[in-house]
Amino acid sequence: MQPKHRVADVLNLEVDHLQKIAHTSWNERALHAIRKCRTKALGGRLDWCMNCKKLHLQFNSCRNRHCPTCQGHKQQQWIAARRRELLPVPYFHVVFTLPDTLNPVALRHPKELYRVLFDSVWETLCAFGNNPKHLGAKLGMIAVLHTWGQDLGLHPHLHCIAPKGGVSKAGFWKKGKGKDDFLFSVAAMSDKYRGCFVAKLRKALPHLPQSLYDDLFKHEWVVYSKPPFGRPEHVIEYLGRYTHKIAISNHRILTIDKENGTVTFSLKVYRKGGKKTTMALDTKEFIRRFQLHILPKGFTRIRHYGILSSSWKKEKLP
Ligand SMILES: [Zn+2]
Ligand SMILES: [Zn+2]
Structure with missing residues (x-):
């Protein structure tokens, strides 16, 4: 429609x-x-x-990857490629968020900050995966960067989808122990993730003030798990719906009041169990928020790691 x-x-x-x-x-x-x-x-x-x-x-279409009118098409091609790629095992879904103290850094240095986010999440997962106490195998992950909250504000977070298990040194599949939420304890991962992130940020952006780092250690970093996917088909369905999402779809815009210069759009309040509500913003403020989510030139928003990366597959499955 x-x-x-x-x-x-x-x-x-x-x-x-x-x-x-x-x-x-x-x-x-x-x-x-x-x-x-x-x-x-x-x-x-x-x-x-x-x-x-x-x-x-x-x-003609603009083909800009942030364009709400252009979505659909690319998504279909991408899903077809993923379908060929997934392993026939259950998958977990975990989300790593950033504290909002980092929002000014995200605006000034998006490339560096988001790269650190991807890298530290993968390092965190590997630290747990490689440890024989937790799994002792090489993991895989598909990570998708979202930068928005429902109100279009800046809220960078990484959606990670990982198979429940990994490949052992000898080359065999090793099933993960995690029962309901994720392979590893979310609370333990949160600590490790914060440490990894801060260390990498110091290297990537050495000029940031010490006060910012002090502040980063004052808060707990939020890592949470979403319901796992029982079968690879559910992963595909999810990826299809969410990975190519942009800050807002055209369908969420309810009214545009030209005279008063306001836009009203629908949103879900996750704190209230996903209750639907509406929000009205001044048109300029709406655009300001919308453009917060335009990524730097060439920045890869969806990345594959470990046993799901193309380099690993090339090496192991020639
Ligand atoms: Zn377009
Ligand atoms: Zn998201």
Whole structure:
């Protein structure tokens, strides 16, 4: 079903202010691309439709990966590739979050900060996986970066999907012991993750003030597990629905009030058990939040690790 409103409609209302609202010129370019998606500004082609015997004018898509209008297509190709790749074992789903103290760093140094997030999560999982007390095998993981919360605010977190087990040194499958939530204790992982993250951040961005680091150790870092996937098909279904998600889909926009310059959109409040509600924002504020989630040029948002990485598979399964 065609959405009633599009993020592009909001962008068009503030077309003269996009430069000011966007944090970087890269973000501004993305906003303009999304604004022009499937309009005559990007050109188009005429298609003769056999069914209705009419010529249809099709405008070109912007193909920006942050565009809510362009989603769908890429997603299908990606899912097909994953389907060939998954192991026939149960999978776990765990989410690693960052404390909001780091939000200013995420805005100024997104590339470095998000890389540290991916690396420290993988290092944490490996530390547990390689330890014979916990598993003693090489793990695999698919990690997907999300940077938003339901209110479109900055809330970076990594969704990790990992098979329940790993490959032993001798090359055999070793089943994980985890019962209901994850392979390893989420509380123990949280501590390890914080330590790994801070050590890597110091190396990546040595100029950050000590006060920031002091603050990072004051809070517990949130790691939580989501219901596990019983079968690989459920993983595919999940990945299909969530991995190519962007900050907001067009369908979530309920009204655009041009006169008062506000946008109302739907959201779920997870603290209240996923209760549905609505939120109204000034159009400029809506765009400011939307562009917080435009990733740096070429940044890979979905990564494969360990036994799920292509390099490992090439080496072991020639
Ligand atoms: Zn587009
Ligand atoms: Zn998420």
